Amino acid sequence: MTSLILAIALFQAGPCRGEAERHIADAQRLGEAFDLAAAAEAFAAAVKSGCPDARAAAIYIRGLIAARAADAQFGSAAALQPLQETISALEPFVFFAMAMYAYYAMRRSGLTHPNRMALHWTIGSAVFSALGAGLLGLAHTWPAVNKWTHGTLITPMHGHMAFFGAYVMIVLGMITYALPGLTGRGEESRETSAGFWAFWLQVGGMFGMTMAFAAAGITQTYLERILSIGYLETQLKLQVHFLMLVATGAVFVLGVALSLWDFFFLAGRPVEAAAARAGAAPAGSTAG
Numbered sequence: 311m312t313s314l315i316l317a318i319a320l321f322q323a324g325p326c327r328g329e330a331e332r333h334i335a336d337a338q339r340l341g342e343a344f345d346l347a348a349a350a351e352a353f354a355a356a357v358k359s360g361c362p363d364a365r366a367a368a369i370y371i372r373g374l375i376a377a378r379a380a381d382a383q384f385g386s387a388a389a390l391q392p393l394q395e396t397i398s399a400l401e402p403f404v405f406f407a408m409a410m411y412a413y414y415a416m417r418r419s420g421l422t423h424p425n426r427m428a429l430h431w432t433i434g435s436a437v438f439s440a441l442g443a444g445l446l447g448l449a450h451t452w453p454a455v456n457k458w459t460h461g462t463l464i465t466p467m468h469g470h471m472a473f474f475g476a477y478v479m480i481v482l483g484m485i486t487y488a489l490p491g492l493t494g495r496g497e498e499s500r501e502t503s504a505g506f507w508a509f510w511l512q513v514g515g516m517f518g519m520t521m522a523f524a525a526a527g528i529t530q531t532y533l534e535r536i537l538s539i540g541y542l543e544t545q546l547k548l549q550v551h552f553l554m555l556v557a558t559g560a561v562f563v564l565g566v567a568l569s570l571w572d573f574f575f576l577a578g579r580p581v582e583a584a585a586a587r588a589g590a591a592p593a594g595s596t597a598g
């Protein structure tokens with residue numbers, strides 16, 4: 311009986327020769343190099359070319375153990391977590407650095423550029439993105455915070471101010487800066503009181519929306535995530551914040567509408583080509 315068992319065991323763990331041996335060696339090498347998918351393929355090839363399953367499986371497991379040992383040596387995912395968190399939390403510093411640079415540039419130039427509308431959008435972008443992306447991003451980026459706030463209204467609180475500050479405002483700044491040059495008008499030609507109103511209505515409206523999302527997000531996190539009150543019941547308690555969102559959103563929309571009106575009909579009003587050239591030429595120069 312014993313010899314029968316031994317014979318079966320020996321049969322199962324028979325030597326792998328020729329091509330099969332090469333596949334096994336490959337599999338072992340790949341397994342130890344962490345390439346477990348390729349290692350599994352090499353084991354399958356070894357089995358196919360005549361290596362019994364038991365031996366292939368044993369070596370596969372050895373490969374896995376080697377991978378685990380290497381993982382422990384270089385630091386497991388859990389051990390690297392604080393490092394990952396710290397690197398992620400460094401992100402906002404770029405925004406803070408940009409805002410500081412904008413302030414430094416403003417101090418140096420004394421805000422003397424004649425296209426004051428473009429300056430408003432550009433400096434506004436540096437400030438708004440530092441607050442929206444930098445500060446409000448940092449506010450919920452730590453896992454200890456994000457495990458509570460993930461996917462709540464805290465996310466659009468950050469998303470709206472970051473998007474508007476980092477992308478919308480800088481694009482409007484670039485358009486306002488480039489237009490006089492492209493259309494041959496004076497640098498100050500984009501400056502209208504409707505333009506300034508449009509700027510402040512959008513900035514004020516978006517700031518108010520951010521505050522409404524923030525109040526709703528903090529309340530939602532507390533009621534739904536901490537006190538485990540149901541989603542819909544929580545939403546009912548957030549209605550007041552959504553009323554605030556609608557009100558501040560309306561201010562924002564008014565600003566956008568005024569911006570469009572100004573773009574096409576006020577700052578962008580058609581002017582005679584000669585008058586436009588005269589406006590663009592520096593004082594005292596003669597038209598050529």
Ligand code: HEM
Nearest residue numbers: 398401402443444447448450451460461465469472473476
């Ligand atoms: C240009 C800059 C940025 C923009 C436009 C932006 C915009 C957004 C938007 C739209 C979302 C929501 C994504 C979704 O629908 O799931 C989001 C999520 C998130 N952002 Fe940003 N972001 C910016 C920078 C940053 C920075 C600097 C940080 C902080 C390190 C940050 C931290 C986060 C976090 C933690 C979430 C996930 C929120 C959650 O768990 O629900 N963001 N961001």
Ligand code: HEM
Nearest residue numbers: 462463465466469470473474478519555556559560562563
């Ligand atoms: C009147 C103005 C606006 C109002 C009232 C408004 C309102 C909203 C609301 C209620 C949501 C869904 C939030 C949620 O339940 O997760 C949302 C999502 C979003 N909005 Fe707005 N929004 C406005 C303007 C804007 C603007 C101008 C931008 C971009 C510059 C923007 C970008 C986004 C983004 C990226 C999301 C997805 C955010 C996320 O997944 O968390 N919105 N908005």
